[in-house]
Amino acid sequence: MSIAAVEVAERAGFRLRRSGNDHLLIAAAIALPCLALLIFFVFPLAMMLWRSLVADDGTIGFANYLALARTPGILKATLNSLTLGLATTAVCLSLGFVLAYTMTRTRVPGARIVSAVLALPMLAPSLVLGLGLIFLLGRNGLISGMLGKRIDIYGFPGLLIADVLYALPQAVLILKAALAHADARYYDAAEVMGAGRWRQFVDVTLPNVKFGLLSAGFVVFTVTITDFGNAAVIGGDYAVLATEIYNQVTGQMKFGIGAVVGLLLLAPTGIAVYIERVAAQRQFGGGAEGAVPPQLSFVPARDIPLSIVTGLATLSVLAVIGVVIYASFMRLWPYRLTFTLKHYDITLSGGYAPLWTSLLVSLFAAGLGTCLLFALVYGIRRLPSWPAKIVYLVAVMPVGVPGLVLGLSYIFAFNIAGSPLSVLYGSTLLLALCNFYHYHTQGFLTMVTGMRAVPPALEEAATCLGSGAAQVLANVIIPAMSPTLVSVFFFLFMRSMVTLSAVIFLVTPSLGIAAVSVMRLDEAGFVSQAAAFSTCIMAVVCTAALVMQLALKRLARGGRR
Amino acid sequence: MLQLLKGVSASLALLMLSAVAQAGTVTVYTALEEDEIADYVKAAKTALPDVDLKVLRLSTGDLGARIIAESGNPQHDVIWGWAVTNMLDPRITALLEPYEVKGADKLPASAKGTDASWFAATGYVTAFCVNTEVLKAKNLPMPTSWKDLTNPVYKGEVVLPNPVSSGTGYMQIAGILQSQGEDKGWQFLKALDGNVAQYIKSGSRPCKAARGGEFAIGGSLAFAAIKSIEEGFPIKMVIPTDGAGYELEASGLMKSAKNKADAKRFLDWTLSPEAAALYTSYKELVTISGTAPSKAAQTAGFPADVAKAVYPIDFARSARERDGILKNWQTSIGR
Missing domain, CATH: 3.40.190.10 (Periplasmic binding protein-like II)
Incomplete structure (x- = not known):
């Protein structure tokens, strides 16, 4: 055998071995997250579907569906939900786009501060948003006091503001990922062809963020129609579909009908089929090889209005949350406004201990969640079209499931005597998983948006140069994805620290978590202590986020050396 | 890698710890x-x-x-x-x-x-949380009964729990319906509805709304009222003299x-x-x-003797009639 032949054979063997590894890597990237999605989302949801078919008297059929149709006011609640959902989406998309654009594409100063303040509603327990709005805009709130007139925000206006506050950061998360990458060459070309700034925006910028806009709109609409925390606090008599679940399940112990409403709220996730089609289209802007990041310049006609809107939005968020923090140091809001620390002496059994449990749960949810999501998004691109479509649809469904329904479905799925999965019931691990799947969609869509910005040509080039999948992953994809990975991690971490509606069904006597402590304090009538505890949660989350960000920076610097 | 595995399995063990009952x-x-x-x-x-x-x-x-x-x-x-x-x-x-x-x-x-x-x-007993500061500012009289709450001067200043979502809310209307009888009871609830600003989703929240000065009167529980008074809020507790559930x-x-x-x-x-x-x-x-x-x-x-101040509710009946009453409430009053 000639030397050349040996070389060829060796090389072929080497290639074969490596591509075997590649297959294994890609198979694992697809199989693991899909399996987890099946066990911790599809299975509980199937149990809920089954519940919707079981009537209160134990018979199987569509009795619950009929009962719901006959519930007085259900049509009005549906229409109200749609109106509220569309209004919130319109506000969040326009405002969110302005904010994300200002932070990524202009040189308006203070982008980091804006970004930090906008994260606040995500890391604040829902009680804080409700309280803050009432303290500020309530009939006896600060602004009513200043105007000398009792303004009435209860109902649609209050609900709209509260939902915008809650959903806006999630929209910005996705829109920032969509706007983060741009290619100056397209703008230069447009400039040469005589297109003005507005034309460039309409013809280059917008088409490139179409997917991001669609995803963000989808998330905002769905979280709005499935939320009933805000509706309960500030919604007044404005009935929405999600509160019907609360009425049925918490008010009247009727799971069947509650399950039907839960399934009904899943309907809008069907639009994900269309979003997936858009996702499959190649974008021409940021994801190109050799993209040149645009030089950011200061354009007064554009940047001054943008900074005003951004500044106002930032201040509003700060005011709503700040007033609650401020009130937690006041002796008796709104009557005796003298400074005190007494509300920080938590009288609840267990004191601050649940904070640390929550921290553990959240780190785990965020860490595991980010890995699983990354693997899923990496793997899904290598699946044939139709299985990819199915995985995609399932991956974006969780946002359509209200927390209460998810929590109950976890009981139905994991509290079955004799089932091997029941080991998990009552464990912190299950809490972490529940929190992760609760926010799976937002993480997934952010990740998909970020992955679209990875230049496919760079990947192909690396592969041609003989890099295996693992090397491409480590040298091309992960570096390009790192800002997205970090923001998904922090998103999951923050939400997991404070989300309540699902976990109240999973906490046990010996397993307390911070969000539940806030709820217990509030229910026990210690609202100022609840505000104080919330302030501590926010402080812990901010500190943890800062420490982790510093560590990441150091890691990145070390890696480069 | 081994270290990492050890770390992961240790934290998994920690996470699973609470699942074991003793x-x-x-x-x-x-x-x-x-x-x-x-x-x-x-x-x-x-x-x-x-x-x-x-x-x-x-x-x-x-x-x-x-x-x-x-x-x-x-x-x-x-x-x-x-x-x-x-x-x-x-x-x-x-x-x-x-x-x-x-x-x-x-x-x-x-x-x-x-x-x-x-x-x-x-x-626990039905109670109104009445904010004395709001009463003073609006020059309103102190109510003592459910019937008082139908007085037009309180229009838009009364908040009650929604009976559909709150057990306390149901307890209140069951007390009214059982003490006044079906026909008069429903008529009364409709009259009361004219003054109600909103039906809040939980039973303690109306008291919180009243103590924060958002509304003058919150129909709630004695517990919530007592707690608010202890905390120092300008609240007076009123047990309605006519059919406190x-x-x-x-x-x-x-x-x-x-x-x-x-x-x-x-x-x-x-x-x-x-x-x-x-x-x-x-x-x-x-x-x-x-x-x-x-x-x-x-x-x-x-x-x-508190037992004499409250209406002797027939609990079996109130549990039995719950579905029908709530349905009726939703069609005739619910918003």
């Missing part, structure tokens, strides 16, 4: 209030030093959802202090095991199930209890003279005969 423990689900639970549990642990009491507290509605959802494989041994209207739901009574609790002879017939599946040592806080033994002997000892303790003495500092309504007048009731300005 023998000798009694797991209790309750909807009693946070601060009273702490006191009772402390005393119970002294009285029963060998029993490890594990208590989960959730609001009445959330607890109901949890108990029924878990009913295939119940995690608790005892239900302690939970709205009797919910306890009488056939899906719940099916989970309970009749037990002749020690001290049941000291309870009136209305405070225990005929089949001994439940008993109630305490209860009340609710009993029922306890019972689960059929599925893993540690029945200790669970029974705990239930016995809840009717002991020692427990009864503790109830008087928190509860306006104690059903155990021979108990001294409640301190809580006195400080809140209750009449000496």
Whole structure:
């Protein structure tokens, strides 16, 4: 055998071995997250579907569906939900786009501060948003006091503001990922062809963020129609579909009908089929090889209005949350406004201990969640079209499931005597998983948006140069994805620290978590202590986020050396 | 890599830790209030030093959802202090095991199930939280009854719990309907509706809205009012003189209890003279005969005999009629 032949054979063997590894890597990237999605989302949801078919008297059929149709006011609640959902989406998309654009594409100063303040509603327990709005805009709130007139925000206006506050950061998360990458060459070309700034925006910028806009709109609409925390606090008599679940399940112990409403709220996730089609289209802007990041310049006609809107939005968020923090140091809001620390002496059994449990749960949810999501998004691109479509649809469904329904479905799925999965019931691990799947969609869509910005040509080039999948992953994809990975991690971490509606069904006597402590304090009538505890949660989350960000920076610097 | 694996498995072990239950423990689900639970549990642990009491507290509605959802494989041994209207739901009574609790002879017939599946040592009463500052600012009179609330001067200043989503809300309208009779009762509820600014989703929230000065009057529970007064809010508690509904806080033994002997000892303790003495500092309504007048009731300005101030609700009837009444409420009043 000639030397050349040996070389060829060796090389072929080497290639074969490596591509075997590649297959294994890609198979694992697809199989693991899909399996987890099946066990911790599809299975509980199937149990809920089954519940919707079981009537209160134990018979199987569509009795619950009929009962719901006959519930007085259900049509009005549906229409109200749609109106509220569309209004919130319109506000969040326009405002969110302005904010994300200002932070990524202009040189308006203070982008980091804006970004930090906008994260606040995500890391604040829902009680804080409700309280803050009432303290500020309530009939006896600060602004009513200043105007000398009792303004009435209860109902649609209050609900709209509260939902915008809650959903806006999630929209910005996705829109920032969509706007983060741009290619100056397209703008230069447009400039040469005589297109003005507005034309460039309409013809280059917008088409490139179409997917991001669609995803963000989808998330905002769905979280709005499935939320009933805000509706309960500030919604007044404005009935929405999600509160019907609360009425049925918490008010009247009727799971069947509650399950039907839960399934009904899943309907809008069907639009994900269309979003997936858009996702499959190649974008021409940021994801190109050799993209040149645009030089950011200061354009007064554009940047001054943008900074005003951004500044106002930032201040509003700060005011709503700040007033609650401020009130937690006041002796008796709104009557005796003298400074005190007494509300920080938590009288609840267990004191601050649940904070640390929550921290553990959240780190785990965020860490595991980010890995699983990354693997899923990496793997899904290598699946044939139709299985990819199915995985995609399932991956974006969780946002359509209200927390209460998810929590109950976890009981139905994991509290079955004799089932091997029941080991998990009552464990912190299950809490972490529940929190992760609760926010799976937002993480997934952010990740998909970020992955679209990875230049496919760079990947192909690396592969041609003989890099295996693992090397491409480590040298091309992960570096390009790192800002997205970090923001998904922090998103999951923050939400997991404070989300309540699902976990109240999973906490046990010996397993307390911070969000539940806030709820217990509030229910026990210690609202100022609840505000104080919330302030501590926010402080812990901010500190943890800062420490982790510093560590990441150091890691990145070390890696480069 | 090995280090990493070790770390991961160690943290997994830590995460799974809480899933393991111990023998000798009694797991209790309750909807009693946070601060009273702490006191009772402390005393119970002294009285029963060998029993490890594990208590989960959730609001009445959330607890109901949890108990029924878990009913295939119940995690608790005892239900302690939970709205009797919910306890009488056939899906719940099916989970309970009749037990002749020690001290049941000291309870009136209305405070225990005929089949001994439940008993109630305490209860809570409908109360208005009236914000005296708002009254003063708007120059409004102090209401004393449900009927007063229909006075047009209070228009837009009354908030009530929504009976569809709140047990307290249902307790209030059940009290009105049973005391005034069906026809007059519904007419009255409609008249009242004209003054109501909103029906809030939970039972304690109307009191919070009133104490924050958002509205003048919040229809709520005596507990919420007493708590707000203690905290220093400008609140006066008013027990309506015409048909104040009340609710009993029922306890019972689960059929599925893993540690029945200790669970029974705990239930016995809840009717002991020692427990009864503790109830008087928190509860306006104690059903155990021979108990001294409640301190809580006195400080809140209750009449000496609370049982006479409230309307004697027929709980079996109110549980039975719940669906129909709520449906009717939603069509004729609900917003």
